Amino acid sequence: MRLHRNLCFAVIDGLTLIFNEGKYADKVIQQLLKRDKRWGSRDRAFVAETTYDIVRWKRLYAEIAEVKEPFDRDNLWRMFAVWATLKGIKLPDWKYFENTPTRKIKGRFDELSKIRKLRESIPDWIDEVGLEELGETMWTKEIAKQNEQADVILRTNTLKTTKEKLQNILHDQGIETEFIKGHDSALKLIERANVFVTDAFKKGLFEVQDASSQLVADFLDVKPGMKVVDTCAGAGGKTLHIASLMENKGQIVAMDIYESKLKKLKIRARRNGVHNVELKVIDSTKPIKKLYNKADRVLIDAPCSGLGVLRRNPDAKWKLEPEFLDRIRVTQQDVLQQYSRMVKPEGKLVYATCSVLPSENQNQVKTFLKSEAGANFSLIKDKKVFAHTSGFDGFYMALLERKS
Incomplete structure (x- = not known):
């Protein structure tokens, strides 16, 4: 691979914004690509x-x-020189790369890779929490998988098409996909592509959504x-x-504290x-209270640490505290405690997070079931999804039923 100066400058400019100004990586990259x-x-x-x-390997490269x-x-x-050297890319004769100690870089990499928090490039405290909650074997496997680039997964919009038809439509547009066992509406891209510019996306035939999230x-x-409340x-x-x-058919009430997000949902x-x-x-407790005992189903996709989706948001580990x-x-x-009150008798509730930590997941459900608000509920089943076993995002979901 030959490095091009203007592309490398774009990377350096982006890293400056992400590391020094706290900008979100995805937003920075969106801007860079329009450059x-x-x-x-x-x-x-x-x-x-x-x-x-x-961004993903910031600590290790630094x-x-x-x-x-x-x-x-x-x-x-x-840091860029470290990245290029470890990728086996020949450094051009630019002033930025003068006196780059190539052999030393490889030696330091081998040495530091023996320490998990450096090898996986995570803050000390995240390593300690993961170790404490998941144990050494599982945490070591999970955090390693969270450093791999995530696949692009599509969810077929079955209101407009089928998975098989969508696969053929995308094939005609030069995008190859494959089915994923156990995921009824999912298609996995065989090679990464900008699916948002396709006619299929503009016509609403699919959304980009990880298999675990589906x-x-x-x-x-x-x-x-x-009547369902999200x-x-x-x-x-x-x-x-x-x-x-x-x-x-029926009614979905989509709620959020951020109006800007709901505007995107409308589009x-x-x-x-x-x-x-x-x-x-x-914007107050009023919208929630109006729905007490009214919903057949309630989804609580709870705010969380996001430690199950670091593959997609590698800068999140540097922002988390x-x-x-x-x-x-x-x-x-x-x-x-609050939102469960919207479930009517014999209705069901799902509590979900994109975290792999028990303290955010099954422990929260156990605490809820022991509380006064949770006394009317029983746990039907729960599911723990780990990236290192599924190949997709880390997720947790629990299905609870309100007693009649």
Whole structure:
């Protein structure tokens, strides 16, 4: 591979924004890719994947390069040189790469790779939490898998097409996919591609949604004609899946504390041909109280640490703090206590997170069931999904039923 100066500069500029200004990696990369209209798909892929790679391995590369935060541009070029050297890419004769100790880099990599928190490039505290909650064997496997690039998974919009038809349509547009066993609506891209520019996407034939995330709506056991509440709907990936499972019949109330996210859901629903969704901003306790004892099904896709989806959001591990984890556990239990009251007798509730930590998952459910609010519920089943065993995102989901 030959390095091109303008692409490398884009990467360095992006890393400056992500590491030094706290910008979100996905937003930064979106902006970088608009930088030069002459860039082809390979150029854009280089910028995106290299930026994500260096973000993912920040701690390891910084240790090898012997640089500390905040990183100046020279520091970032040294980290870039580490990335290129470990990838086997020949460094061009640029001033940024003068006196790069190639052999030393490889030696330092071998040496530091013996220590998990450095090998997997994570903060000390995350390594300690993972070790404490999952044990050494499972945590070592899981965090290693979380450092691999995630596959692109599509969810067929069954309101408009079938999985088989969608596969043929995408094939005609030059995108090859394969089915995933145990996932009724999922297609996995064989090679990465920008699916958002396809006619199939613009016509609402699919959404991009990880295979593990697709299990949640299925777990909720919805039927056409039901009243379903998605309490933490966000931009609505699971809401839209629920709508397709309900065949657009019945009512879905999609709620969130952020109006901006619900506006995105409105646009996505229109594209998907979904018309049984009512949007509600949670700006007080009033919208929740109005729905007490009214819902056949309630989904609580709870806010969480996101430690099951680090493959998609590698910068999240640098933004997370131990105090956040303490606060989010309190929020999770509070949400369970409040939102569970929307379930009517004999109705069902799913509590889900994209975390792999028991303290955010099964322990929260156990605490809830022992509480006054949870006394009327029983656990039907739960599912723990780990990236290292499934190949997809880490997730947890529990199905609870309210007694009559």
